Amino acid sequence: EPEVxxxxxHQVTQMGQEVILRCVPISNHLYFYWYRQILGQKVEFLVSxxxxxISEKSEIFDDQFxxxxxxxxxxxxxxxxxxxxxxxxxxxxxxxxxxxxxxQHFGDGTRLSIL
Amino acid sequence: EDKVVQSPxxxxxxxxxxxxxxxxxxxxxxRSLLWYKQEKxxxxxxxxxxxxxxxxxxxxxxSILDKKELFSILNITATQTGxxxxxxxxxxxxxxxxxxxxxxxxxxxxxx
Numbered sequence: 001e002p003e004v005x006x007x008x009x010h011q012v013t014q015m016g017q018e019v020i021l022r023c024v025p026i027s028n029h030l031y032f033y034w035y036r037q038i039l040g041q042k043v044e045f046l047v048s049x050x051x052x053x054i055s056e057k058s059e060i061f062d063d064q065f066x067x068x069x070x071x072x073x074x075x076x077x078x079x080x081x082x083x084x085x086x087x088x089x090x091x092x093x094x095x096x097x098x099x100x101x102x103x104q105h106f107g108d109g110t111r112l113s114i115l
Numbered sequence: 116e117d118k119v120v121q122s123p124x125x126x127x128x129x130x131x132x133x134x135x136x137x138x139x140x141x142x143x144x145x146r147s148l149l150w151y152k153q154e155k156x157x158x159x160x161x162x163x164x165x166x167x168x169x170x171x172x173x174x175x176x177x178s179i180l181d182k183k184e185l186f187s188i189l190n191i192t193a194t195q196t197g198x199x200x201x202x203x204x205x206x207x208x209x210x211x212x213x214x215x216x217x218x219x220x221x222x223x224x225x226x227x
Contacts, residue, residue, distance in 0.1 A: 004157070033214065042219055043158070043203065048212040056212045091157070095213065103149055103163050104215065108156035 002026045004107035006092050012113045013082055021077045021110045023092030032075045033093040033104060034067065036060070043091065049075065079112075087114045117142045117208040121218035129226050132194050136221045138204030139186040148187050150178055151203040153220065158203055161189070194225045 005024045013019050025032050034046040048055040049067055064086075066078045075094075079086055089111050093104040122137045140148065147165045151158035162171045164180035164187055171178050175194075180187045191198055201222050205215040 031213065035215075043205075043215075043217040045214040045216070048214055050212075056209065056214060058214075102213075103160045104213065105160060106151075106157040 004092055004094055004105055006090075006107035006110050008110060009108065010111045010113070012115065015084060015114050016081055018078065018080045019082055019112060021079075021090050021092075021112070023075045023077070023107055024073050025075055025092065025094030026096075026105060027073070029094035029096050029105075031055075031095045031097070031104075032067075032069070033095075034077050035091045035093060035106075036088040037091065037109075038085075038088045046077075046090075082112075082114045084114050087112055117206075117216050119204055119206050119216050119218040121202075121204050121221050123221060124219060125222040125224070127224045127226065128194055130195055132225075133190065133192045134194060134223060136189040136191075136202050136204075136223070137186060138189070138218055140204075140206050141185060142206045142208045142216065144208075145182065145185075146207050148180055149205045149215070150187070150189050151205065153201040153203055154199075161202075191223075194223075196225050196227055199223060199225045 007022045032049040035043050037043045045058050047057045047061045064080050068076050089109045091109045092107045095102045095104045119140045149163050150161040162178045167182040175192045178189045201220040203220045204218040207213045208216045
């Protein structure tokens with residue numbers, strides 16, 4: 001069964017550095033999402049992406065964050081000037097269509113640790 | 116404010132028991148409700164519910180939605196240790212995209 005893949009599985013970075021989290025969505029999916037889960041807290045929506053542009057973003061997704069689909073398969077989340085509070089599990093998800101009868105499928109996540 | 120509330124927060128049962136997990140929601144423009152199972156890594160899709168009163172079933176798992184009372188339940192019968200996981204309830208919210216709002220999850224521990 002096709003799946004969403006994310007790399008790396010764990011990223012350790014010094015505060016102030018930039019990180020890029022990578023995702024390969026399911027190949028025929030058109031809608032892509034990033035979520036994060038701070039330890040012990042709920043999964044939170046960050047951003048949705050369709051047709052090479054951001055469809056919607058949350059309050060969390062400020063100028064520190066950016067997303068890109070650099071080629072036909074990868075979908076990346078860049079975090080600039082990382083802060084301690086950016087430490088979290090970051091999940092990528094994709095869905096085939098926008099319509100709500102199509103579930104989002106999640107990758108295994110990248111655990112980001114900011115030191 | 117849109118929200119999803121799950122109960123209980125955690126549950127410990129023995130193999131063979133039946134469990135019922137609850138999810139209530141308050142979301143504008145409700146369209147669907149999803150259940151996911153989260154073990155060590157990715158939330159794995161279980162069910163999507165859009166219509167009231169229609170049970171969805173997969174093996175020992177089943178789920179039903181009540182759009183009048185704004186809740187859903189997830190039942191697991193004859194539990195096994197492999198059912199131990201966090202069960203997440205999520206609802207698409209907002210109008211622009213299908214972004215999901217999640218509950219805190221129910222941590223289920225099935226003891227041998």
